[in-house]
Amino acid sequence: MTVIIEPFRIKSVEPIRLTTREERERILKEAGYNLFRVKSKDILIDFLTDSGTSAMSSKQWAAIMEGDESYAGSPSFFKFEKAVRDITGFEHIIPTHQGRAAERILFSFVGGNGKIIPNNTHFDTTRANVEFTGAEAMDLIAPEAHDLQSQLPFKGNMNLDALENLFREAGPEKIPLVMITVTNNSWGGQPVSMDNIRGAKEVCDKYNTPLFLDACRFAENAYLIKRKDPAYHDVSVRDIAKEMFSHADGCTMSAKKDAFANIGGFLAMNSEDWATKARDLLILTEGFPTYGGLAGRDLAAIAQGLAEVLEEDYLEYRLASTAYLGSHIAKGGVPIVQPVGAHAIYIDARRFLPHIPPLEFPGHALACELYLAGGVRGCEIGSLMFARKDPESGEPLPAENELVRLAIPRRVYTQSHVDYVVEQILDVFRRRESIRGFRIVKQAPFLRHFTAHLEPV
Ligand code: F0G
Numbered sequence: 001m002t003v004i005i006e007p008f009r010i011k012s013v014e015p016i017r018l019t020t021r022e023e024r025e026r027i028l029k030e031a032g033y034n035l036f037r038v039k040s041k042d043i044l045i046d047f048l049t050d051s052g053t054s055a056m057s058s059k060q061w062a063a064i065m066e067g068d069e070s071y072a073g074s075p076s077f078f079k080f081e082k083a084v085r086d087i088t089g090f091e092h093i094i095p096t097h098q099g100r101a102a103e104r105i106l107f108s109f110v111g112g113n114g115k116i117i118p119n120n121t122h123f124d125t126t127r128a129n130v131e132f133t134g135a136e137a138m139d140l141i142a143p144e145a146h147d148l149q150s151q152l153p154f155k156g157n158m159n160l161d162a163l164e165n166l167f168r169e170a171g172p173e174k175i176p177l178v179m180i181t182v183t184n185n186s187w188g189g190q191p192v193s194m195d196n197i198r199g200a201k202e203v204c205d206k207y208n209t210p211l212f213l214d215a216c217r218f219a220e221n222a223y224l225i226k227r228k229d230p231a232y233h234d235v236s237v238r239d240i241a242k243e244m245f246s247h248a249d250g251c252t253m254s255a256k257k258d259a260f261a262n263i264g265g266f267l268a269m270n271s272e273d274w275a276t277k278a279r280d281l282l283i284l285t286e287g288f289p290t291y292g293g294l295a296g297r298d299l300a301a302i303a304q305g306l307a308e309v310l311e312e313d314y315l316e317y318r319l320a321s322t323a324y325l326g327s328h329i330a331k332g333g334v335p336i337v338q339p340v341g342a343h344a345i346y347i348d349a350r351r352f353l354p355h356i357p358p359l360e361f362p363g364h365a366l367a368c369e370l371y372l373a374g375g376v377r378g379c380e381i382g383s384l385m386f387a388r389k390d391p392e393s394g395e396p397l398p399a400e401n402e403l404v405r406l407a408i409p410r411r412v413y414t415q416s417h418v419d420y421v422v423e424q425i426l427d428v429f430r431r432r433e434s435i436r437g438f439r440i441v442k443q444a445p446f447l448r449h450f451t452a453h454l455e456p457v
Pocket of ligand 1: 048050
């Protein structure tokens with residue numbers, strides 16, 4: 001078989017609405033030129049995020065009906081706990097309402113002033129939850145990742161030499177935990193190799209420090225290992241995932257990604273001492289330990305989703321459909337982060353719009369134009385999202401990269417939707433010289449990209 005097809009058929013559909021360019025111009029202006037402020041009914045193809053936007057299967061909907069809403073000891077919790085433990089092998093499984101709630105709980109007792117948390121690259125909520133405790137969130141990305149165009153297979157890896165140096169220079173007492181994010185969402189969705197996870201564990205063991213995975217996209221990472229590392233070609237993706245977790249001491253997880261759930265997450269670990277602390281905090285804000293911040297039906301949907309995400313025909317289709325978008329626009333000359341990962345395409349807006357200076361937000365300008373052109377919503381990951389300042393002068397500094405992420409919801413859009421997006425991107429690319437930058441009119445002191453108002457320069 002050469003054609004890779006969607007390994008499902010569609011049982012329930014939702015209409016999407018095409019607006020005119022004039023309507024979109026008015027809508028975007030009214031939204032202060034901020035795509036987060038545009039109503040989803042005014043979007044045609046929504047590639048803002050792959051989080052919480054998956055289509056659930058008929059078996060997940062059936063599990064929802066079977067969800068048991070008992071306050072304590074619900075059978076839905078035990079199904080969830082078993083599903084998570086079967087894959088991760090961790091002893092203590094603690095449900096939370098989403099990934100950042102797991103982060104908040106973990107860093108409440110692990111973080112604090114003077115502490116450093118290294119990560120290959122922190123996702124923005126992870127960084128915010130680390131910094132909120134007074135600790136420092138340190139990104140230790142492998143040097144080869146800085147070349148966005150190279151085809152190296154595992155550009156999401158952690159820089160293990162830098163990790164070792166950090167332990168030597170700062171001292172292990174300052175580093176309560178090391179994290180690895182799979183796949184590396186803030187760095188082009190690039191995967192992390194098994195050797196890198198194993199190597200990080202060796203460094204951590206030397207300094208008696210736990211290693212945690214930020215496991216949101218663990219199945220996609222496992223499948224990328226299978227495809228890219230010859231040692232794993234013949235290993236089942238479930239066994240690869242299990243091995244990834246076997247090198248870690250715990251994980252945080254947003255079930256809104258690789259569990260096909262619309263809400264949910266968990267914190268899992270082997271340490272009894274940490275689990276006790278986590279459960280005490282859980283009860284304070286999330287709920288009793290057998291439901292966390294979730295309904296029993298959500299736990300049931302996650303348990304079923306975790307079984308489905310490791311089906312290899314699904315993962316083959318998932319990678320093929322993302323690669324389809326990437327290769328078609330790259331063939332047309334559009335600069336994208338290479339190689340293509342699993343959950344998103346990242347357009348390199350600095351090279352797409354070289355005439356727009358970084359502090360006029362080329363990524364934002366491109367994301368706005370994709371919306372105006374075809375009702376397609378993506379997300380800027382660049383100087384608007386990462387507001388950096390020169391520590392001495394206080395002047396704004398550009399981000400290292402100016403990207404637009406087109407994150408693909410799981411099992412939601414068909415190939416003709418993607419063909420439409422390709423057509424729109426190539427059309428915008430042909431007339432790229434007419435696109436202008438933006439300036440900020442109003443902004444919040446942190447996470448400004450969600451609420452800022454802008455205007456065209
Ligand atoms: N870690 C990573 C790597 C993530 O991508 C996300 C969410 C989180 C943690 C937090 O999980 O949203 O359930 O609280 N990423 C979404 C995105 C929002 O669009 O990439 P959450």
